[in-house]
Amino acid sequence: MKEQRWFAASAVLNDQMCVAGGWNDGNTLSSVELFNPVVNTWTNIAPMKTKRCGHALVSYNGRLYTFGGWDYSSNRLNSMESFDPREGKWKSLKPMNEERYGFCGVVYNDEIYAIGLLFILYINYR
Template structure:
């Protein structure tokens, strides 16, 4: 990449990898980089409106959505969307609560913000109506966890708060319920996961 980053967020946008925000030392970034694997190059796209680390970034229907995180002084609840055709970031409805160190996925055409520092709550964003609603809360606080969607369920892995977690929870949207599915052998924090 062009810049060193940690606590950044990533997503795939139109077959390219996007990395947004993050920090090095006390510097928190606005910048967003896009990796094109065909030509093996990183390029900048327009920066976000607010610098963020510990935030979420998802891609849906050819757009990026980034939300929450930490700006160096405060946790954030704001959300913005990037349309590559227009080359601009647009402000959207903020979350009802500030959160950072959380994970997010797109599930059933909606965006889910899951857990975070001292949080078990889960919020769902409806892209069509630009609204946030509550869904069932996690069984455990999940700070620094990761998530993916497999076989019609959201799986949230690891994280914790006072203690690191080995549990994996699964969310079934048809019954709006989280269940503990299994345990890992090793607790994990600030890990990442992908569905293959």
């Protein structure tokens, strides 16, 4: 990758590996990188609107969705955003009901789920 990062999130978008956010040398990141295995290169795409680490990232219907985590001030987040590669930018979405970090996101039966330590939050973005 172009930038070292810890506590980042990853997903596959259009046959490329995407790594978003994370933490590096005391800074929370908003940067996003795509790895193209065909040409073995990393490229940057538009940064997320919010700096995040310990968040979730999923690919669904040709878009990326990121949610939760914590920001540069160590505040837990409930915010969500989506990246449309056709537009090349991130869009803010309705926030989750709960702040969470250190969890995972999955897509199952055309629905996005945020799965934490003690409970599951259903997110409907069809």
